[in-house]
Amino acid sequence: MPGGSKAHSDGGWDAREKGFIPVQTRDARFRSYAAAEFPAVTGHEVNWKLTPVGRIGDLIDGELSGAPYELDAPTTTGIDVSWVDRSDARVGVVGTPEDKAAANAWGSFDKALVITVSGEDEQELVLGRSAFGAAPRAAHTIIEAKPFSNAVIVLDNSGAASLVENVEIVIGDSARLTVVTVQDFDDDARYVATHFGRVGRDARFKHVVVSLGGSVVRVNPAITLAEPGADGELLGVYFSDAGQHLEQQVFLFHEAANTKGRVNYKGALQGEGARTVWIGDVLIGANASATDSYEQNRNLVLTDGTRADSIPNLEIETGDILGAGHASATGRFDDEQLFYLRSRGISESEARRLVVRGFLAEIVQKIGFAPLEERLNSAIEAELAASVGIAGSTLGRQVDGAQR
Incomplete structure (x- = not known):
């Protein structure tokens, strides 16, 4: 049924033919470019149940301005940036909305911003x-x-x-592309985005989600390894403060044979009402033989009053794979790490900062763009410096973890 799931009925049935969509069948969700074809969002739907829909209701089904916006796009050799009409043939090449907010945005924009990469020598573009x-x-x-x-x-x-916002990403054969989306909005900002990606033959794609600022930030990457030899690395780092909701619903689809996928997201939470949501869906399709895939999410809780939801899902439709797995853990400071640092003369507050920095540094260092890595390290330091309860004595060892 559009927009959600339906309970199993007695007897045999085919999900695709009869319209029943079990929650675990990720690729069978309803899709449409038209927001009107989705039912009203209540917050009980499988892809909305962990989202504060009351805080973004006007974005889900309200009227949206689709006018182009000002941006800072420095001239870069081998990279073209331009606005095109929504009738342009490149619109809709990758992905179809599977939630009402994405469909609402799809039907509302006037012009699309197109970034075309053509040079074989590595180029870098920071689009402000x-x-x-x-x-x-x-x-x-x-x-x-x-x-x-x-x-x-x-x-x-x-x-x-x-x-x-909807972002379509097309990675041609043998291309090397890194796309980093940084959410460093004002405290009251709201941002809901879906990134659709298609990775070609022998291409390598790195997608990085960095969420620091904003009241509600929901960024959902949906990446398809569509041709043999495609390689996808999906990374994320986030830091949620009091009252802040940061969400990522990640979908990695191994459609072709001999593809490799890695998903690795890490986040920290501090302050009353800080909330993060990570859902990782990996689908290894029936034709995706010799697949190598792994996903994981780690969350570090710095103070009481926070909540981190972490849900890894793995669906395999072929028995011919090299390997597949997933892991998830949410925990507090490790007392042994703190004891080790303090035994070497480091103060408790500084030891806690070092633990957090080291925890998040694994993702930051994989971005591969030094200016941004330095900026993120500084932003993390600023978050920690502003922390009130980070040195609280109630923080103990890991409280929850899962390895499958």
Whole structure:
């Protein structure tokens, strides 16, 4: 049924033919470009049940401005940035919305921002986007990496925002592309985004989600390894403060044979009401023989009053794979690590900062773009410096973990 799941009925049935969609069948969800074809969002749907829908209701089904916005796009050899009409043939090449918010944005934008990478020598582009404004808005971005091209693209989001965005990413054969989306919005900003990606033959794609600022931030990557030899690395780092909701629902689809996928997200939480949600769906399709896939999520709780939801899911439709697995853990400081540092003359507060920095550094160091890595390390330091309860004596050892 559109927008959700339906309970199993007695007797045999085929999910695709009869419209029943078990929760675990990730690729059978309803999809449409038209928001009107989705039922009203109540917060009970499988892909909305952990989201504060009351705080973003106007973005899900309200009226959105689709006008182009100002951006800072420095001229870069081998990378073209331009606005195109929604009738452009590149719109809709990758992905179809599977929730009402994405469909609402799809039907509301006037022009799409297209970033085309064509140079074979590695290029870097940091696209500054700080002029969205506080009014509800829709946006559509297309990133196309031509075959054999090589680039790092950073979508640097900041300032005020009430934005719903769809991002389509096409990685041509043998291309090397890194896309980093940074959410460093104002404290009251709201941002809901879906990133659709298609990775071609022997191409390598790195997708990085960095969420630091904003009231509600929901970034959902849906990446398909569509051709043999495709390699996808999906990374994320996030730091949630009091009252802040940071969410990621990740979907990695091994569609073709001989593909490799790695998903690794890490987050920290501090302050009353800090909330994070991570859902990782990996699907190894029936034709994806010799697949190598692994996903994991780790959350570090710094104070009481926080909540981290972490749900890894793995669906395998073929028995011919190299390996597949997933892991999830949410915990507090490790007393043994703290004892080791303090026994060497390091103060408790500094020891706790070192533990957090080391915990998140694994992801930051994998971005592969030094200026951004330095900036993120500074931002993490600022978050820790502003912490009130990080040295609280109630923080103990890991409280929950799962390895499958």
